[in-house]
Amino acid sequence: MTYRHWFSGKNSSLQCIDKPKTNLELQEIKTKEEIVKMSGSYNTNVFLYKNDLFRSTGKFLINKNPVKDKNDPIVLVNSGYSHHFILTESGRLFAFGSNGSKQICPQNSTMFNTPTEINFFRDNKLKVICITGGEFHSTFLCDNGDYYGIGDNTYYQLETNLLTIDKNKITLTEKKRTDFTLLSQNVKLVGEGVSTRHTTYLTEDNTLWIQGYNNTGQCGNSTDINKILPQKIEYLDNENIQKICNGFEVSLIWIGDNEIYTCGNNEYNGHSIGIKKFTKLDFFDDIFVKNVLVGSRHFLLLSQDNKVYGFGKSGCKFPFSGKPTEFKLPNYEFGLPLEIATSCYNFIVFPASGTSILSDFKNLYKNQEFTDFGINGVKIHKSFIEFRLNNKMENIQEKLNNYPKEDLDIFFYWLYSDEMKNHKLIQSICTKFGIENAREKKLKDDLVKLYNDEDSKDFKVLVQDEDDYEEEDDDDEDEDNFEEIPLHKFVLLARSGLFREMFKTITQKEKQINQIKDFSRKSIESLEILFKFFYTNKIELTADDDPQLTIEELNDSEEYYQLTKGSNLNHELLKIKKQFKLI
Structure with a gap:
């Protein structure tokens, strides 16, 4: 199987995968592995593939995962102008590339050709969750809100805000921060960028700080x-x-659904008015944003309906202009969820991986299908909200009754999608339910726990043993011939278009039924594997399962059960084929 993505930009050091040394127009390129993340410097790109596969292309060439540990997968790759970072789930931090300005670590080496572990944070019992790389500096956000910097400080981009700054009294630090320096505390969001000379961050009190070259x-x-x-x-x-995104001479801030503000070099930022103050781009007033990124001199934006826009300047044959332009992706399949990534001088568009669970539940909320409860005018699915908040609806309603509809919509949207539109509001409500850190409460993690909680399953799918199939009408079949698979109704509603259609045909009198028949004529063993996939997005076999039978029976399931495109099911089945050498 091959996986498609779309690539454009500078390719002088062969940053693009398996392509000639030339600048690239936007074009489709295929790989044998599924990309989940990409970052890059001016001469090297780093790619993270599904199943913890790692590869870099360009000047620093790495063809296999240099930090591989099956119990500690890579969760983040990020780059500066000439250096790169790899972060694992447990918080191990590795870096390679230029260290001439000590932008990687205090060691004397000016170049790390292979990834080297940076132990400062683990030694100090800190866990890094986000990294940004500037032109000659790096910053690190820890899970406790501490924000550190290291490297070139010529432009004051690594000054601390821990003390009130009086420019008449302050003694500026050395041009280089040769050790990790605490810049701020209680930071919740940092400005991303690959070649910047300024830093940007947002603290928990919603103070936006900016410093550096202006x-x-x-x-x-x-x-x-x-x-x-x-x-x-x-x-x-x-x-x-x-x-928050920082480019070489530009900055961008994304507020709410579709408010995009930029400032800086007017040649790059797409608007024709004042450049020394953040100014809104009216182009996006009617476009709901899914993600936005900034390279050195270019902007890339992905909308909720999977359209990709670019604007800015590069000199690398980007199809960019001063005003945003929608890209046409060759052979793009309508509806396929997309992701975007960028480096200094190029960018990539690729199919989203493992996001179908979030997409499915978000759509369930947005479409307002099968809602059975309402609080202050906001319609919800009662059992789903009870599950997410671990409370009975009477208690939930009591705690939320005083909130206006607009605030409840933000809160419930987060419960269904993990997308935060107002962290302060969400955290304040979460505190009422004993949730200490809203950012750590992830739907995918809760669903895995839910699948293993047999007592909470409120619905049954009835499956007939294949030996009892008869030619008679399915509706007349004796229910004694059916076996039961316990599930949660809201999971079926979110994940399967087939079951949504079946529930739509149920009469008002039957609305309270707690079971439904599956007529696929697949074995109960295969269906149990499939329905677990609805919760976990993974196909997992036990020693008692027959891999060949599982693949044969589930091969058409994405289409039969009307799963969201990009559901990951076919990829999971392909992994099983490879594992058991069935291909």
Whole structure:
């Protein structure tokens, strides 16, 4: 099997996979493995594939996972202008590339040709959750909110805000931060970028801090100061900031569903008015944003309906212009969920992996199908909300009755999708339910726990033993011939279009039924494996399962059960084929 993606940009060091040394127009490229993340510098790209496979292309060439540990998978790859980081689930941190400005670690080496472990954070019992790489500096956000920096500090981009700064009294630090320096505390969001000379971060009190080089106004400051010490940006809706991105001479802030603000070099940022203050791009007023990224001099935006837009400047044959332009992806299959990634001088668009569970539950909420309860005008699925909040609806309603509809919509949307539109609001409500950290409460993790909780299963799928199949009408079959698979009704509703259609045909009198028949004529063993996939997005076999039978019976399941495109089922079946050498 091959996996498609679309690639464009500079390719002078062969950053693109298996392509000639040339600049690339947007084109489709195929790989044998499924890409889940990509980042890159000016001369090297790093790719993370499904199943913890790692590869880099360009100047620093790595053809296999250099930090492989089956119990500690890679969760993040990120880059600066000339250096790269690899982060694992447990918090192990590795880096390679240039260290000439000590942007990787305090060691004397000016170059790390292979990944080297950085032990500072683990030694200090800190866990890194986000990394950003600038032109000659790096920053690290820890799960406790501590924000560290290291590297070139020529432009004050690594100054601390821990003390009130008085420019008349402060003694500026050395040009290089030669050790890891605590820049701020209580940070919840940091500005992403690969070649920047400025840093941006948002603290828990919704204060937006920006510091560093401001030669084109990229720090959102209307004065002519070139080098800016930590300052607050207070004219934006900081409470609803979703993402912050920093380019070489530009900055971008995404607020709410579709509010995109940029500042900096007007040649790159797509608007024709003031550049030294964050200014809204009206182009996106009617486009709901899924993700937005900034390279060195270009912007990339993905909408909720899987359209990709770009604008900016590159000199690398990007199909960009001053105004946003929608990309046409060759051979794109309509409806296929997409992701985007960018490096300094190129970018990639690729099918989303493992996101169908979130997409399915988000769509269940947005479409308002089969809702059976309402709080202050917001319709919800009673058993799903009880499961997510681990409370009975009477208690939930009592705690939420005083919130307006707009706030409840934000909160419930997060419960269905994991997408935070207002972290402060969501966390304040979560506290009422004993949830200490809303960011750590993930739907996919809860669903795995739910599958293993037999007592909470409120619904049954009836499956007939194949030996009892008869030619008579299915509706007349004796239910004594059926076996039961306990499940949760809301999981079937979210994950399978077939079951949604079946529930739609149920009469009002039958609405309270707690079972439904499956007429696929697949074995109960195969269906149990499939229905577990509905919860976990994985096909998992036990020693008692027959791999050949499982593959034969589930091979058409994505189409038969009307699963979301990109559901990952076919990929999981392919893994089973490879594992048991059936191909």
